[in-house]
Amino acid sequence: MTEKEYEKLLNIDTLGEELWSEKVRHYHPYQATSYECLDELFKIYSLNEDDFIVDFGCGKGRLNFYINYRFNSNVVGIEMEEKYYKECIKNKEAYVSEHKKGKEKIEFKCCYAQDYEIKSKDNRFYFFNPFSVQIFRKIVENILDSVYKSERYIELILYYPSDDYIYYIENETPFMLKEEIQLEKLYKKDVNERFLVYNIPYYA
Numbered sequence: 210m211t212e213k214e215y216e217k218l219l220n221i222d223t224l225g226e227e228l229w230s231e232k233v234r235h236y237h238p239y240q241a242t243s244y245e246c247l248d249e250l251f252k253i254y255s256l257n258e259d260d261f262i263v264d265f266g267c268g269k270g271r272l273n274f275y276i277n278y279r280f281n282s283n284v285v286g287i288e289m290e291e292k293y294y295k296e297c298i299k300n301k302e303a304y305v306s307e308h309k310k311g312k313e314k315i316e317f318k319c320c321y322a323q324d325y326e327i328k329s330k331d332n333r334f335y336f337f338n339p340f341s342v343q344i345f346r347k348i349v350e351n352i353l354d355s356v357y358k359s360e361r362y363i364e365l366i367l368y369y370p371s372d373d374y375i376y377y378i379e380n381e382t383p384f385m386l387k388e389e390i391q392l393e394k395l396y397k398k399d400v401n402e403r404f405l406v407y408n409i410p411y412y413a
Contacts, residue, residue, distance in 0.1 A: 266339025294319035327355035342373035
């Protein structure tokens with residue numbers, strides 16, 4: 210399906226993107242993961258209705274609605290920009306009017322990603338390169354603290370990962386690369402067009 214066809218199916222509006230700006234140095238501009246890329250990811254990577262996914266830098270909420278529609282999973286979108294948070298709420302109202310199952314399973318928080326309190330039920334964490342590695346470090350530390358307090362199996366899903374993210378994860382944390390999912394049509398032009406899935410084997 211095309212972007213517009215997916216938007217119609219989900220009854221949401223998450224199109225568009227924001228240009229780079231120096232106004233907020235550590236946070237990257239809005240750009241939703243394309244539906245084409247999500248389709249490729251979830252041909253291989255699966256979720257279920259008991260999973261709790263946290264989307265850091267959720268923008269207008271596209272990933273949250275897509276996952277809930279496809280897997281009936283629980284999803285939390287974290288967005289610091291109030292204007293996008295309001296778009297998320299508006300999109301949720303529209304989505305739920307057509308897809309009732311999302312009412313209790315989709316949630317949005319308007320806060321800095323590093324200030325989100327990781328819940329003991331959160332077990333999947335999605336990042337589309339939304340901020341600097343300094344912020345990413347703090348969030349991963351929060352995730353690890355939560356896992357040490359409430360032991361469970363978790364995974365990090367990185368789309369279009371920066372070298373800084375990869376170096377930090379693979380050299381300074383207990384996370385190990387579980388899977389690489391290349392987006393074949395795009396990867397030939399840009400090797401960053403891929404998903405990397407990390408886990409902590411000890412908890413597997």
